[in-house]
Amino acid sequence: MNDDKTTMQELKNKMAQFVCERDWEQYHSPKNLSMTIAIEAAELMEKFQWLGVAESRKEIACNKKEIEEELADIFSGLLSFAYFYGIDLSNAFEHKMEKNEQKYPVKEVKGKGIKAINLCRKMYAKCKN
């Protein structure tokens, strides 16, 4: 499987097959799967916990295989959630991106970055130093 040719449905199906062959659907409640995704996300963070933002880029070159596994674990939780609860992830993603495009119009935000934008909007109003 590779990203160029694999559709989301193929990935969801593969995940579901793994779960169903083991009769594990019963454990894949939304509550449990949301915990799974968060737990796996924390394992990814652990790789970068004590690194500076710049060092974290180097870390990937050095430790790619482990990082790929953590990403795969997060992705598995997402695919299982989407499969068992009838969510079209491509469609959900497309809609969310439309919302984000309106929230952060290129003209207004380009070159300023998320930090400048979000922080200025929310925070620096309250803070005079």
Next chain:
Amino acid sequence: MNDDKTTMQELKNKMAQFVCERDWEQYHSPKNLSMTIAIEAAELMEKFQWLGVAESRKEIACNKKEIEEELADIFSGLLSFAYFYGIDLSNAFEHKMEKNEQKYPVKEVKGKGIKAINLCRKMYAKCKN
């Protein structure tokens, strides 16, 4: 876009375009993106925090749109990470599934569930009640 036809590469490209149009690559370090994924995963958990495992299934029917948005946010972080750090998610997923299939062989685990297996292996050895 829909899961039947959309490839992972198309999703990654769409995500990257959004980021690059805004000159936000500079903020998308691995460290920051791992935080993003974990933060969005926690927002998904929040929907199910006080619900019983069974109730959490009902919650989806009732609150689908918000849940789709949370899943899309997690997915965005994953797609951005994969795009900017050269990771083929389909491939990483396939390899991880092979590992999981060997770790949890159908014959050994079917009908017992993750809980029975993991807990029995790790924990109930130490615990006699």
Next chain:
Amino acid sequence: MNDDKTTMQELKNKMAQFVCERDWEQYHSPKNLSMTIAIEAAELMEKFQWLGVAESRKEIACNKKEIEEELADIFSGLLSFAYFYGIDLSNAFEHKMEKNEQKYPVKEVKGKGIKAINLCRKMYAKCKN
């Protein structure tokens, strides 16, 4: 040390001594410490990930020592954050509890539970089943 006699300041001091003896203050930025707390919180969740809400109570009796260690790790992150950034946790807790008491008045919420309250307020308005 025990909860009956130990003050928060004694705990903060003990944590700071550990960090400073090792010259680790430089790594204890707020960003890094917030990641630490989240990572340790995920390790606590992992203990309960596949358990029903009721089973999770039993789990504690069976596995108390490991759970105490996870709680201690989360607490360490909190103490370090409070020490190095001049936060009085007792005071912050007291103020937040005052806010929560106003947000959830006993008369209005007693016997209904967080779930009933939050969900009814936010969600069931939108949902007719």
Next chain:
Amino acid sequence: MNDDKTTMQELKNKMAQFVCERDWEQYHSPKNLSMTIAIEAAELMEKFQWLGVAESRKEIACNKKEIEEELADIFSGLLSFAYFYGIDLSNAFEHKMEKNEQKYPVKEVKGKGIKAINLCRKMYAKCKN
């Protein structure tokens, strides 16, 4: 309440009173409380998500009140867990610190930092650049 004089037991009692007055013990299962702590930890991270490690220090001066509230929320979850499941946090912390002192002896780690130590031990063995 302030950290100089307040004992852990006083804080636990205050938390328990808040919960019990509302009949909310039923929702405070270990599973749910572990989610609460993780969710609140993610809200703390959100404050530092897009900031450099150094900038995150400045952020505190600018935004102290909100950060205190996030820390208080995490602390509440920890206190409730400790109260309802009979855990002495001071004692658990003291034991974990003894373990950490043996794991990271001052002589071996001083001036090298967590990063140098953990990464060198685990990772740079595998990585030749």
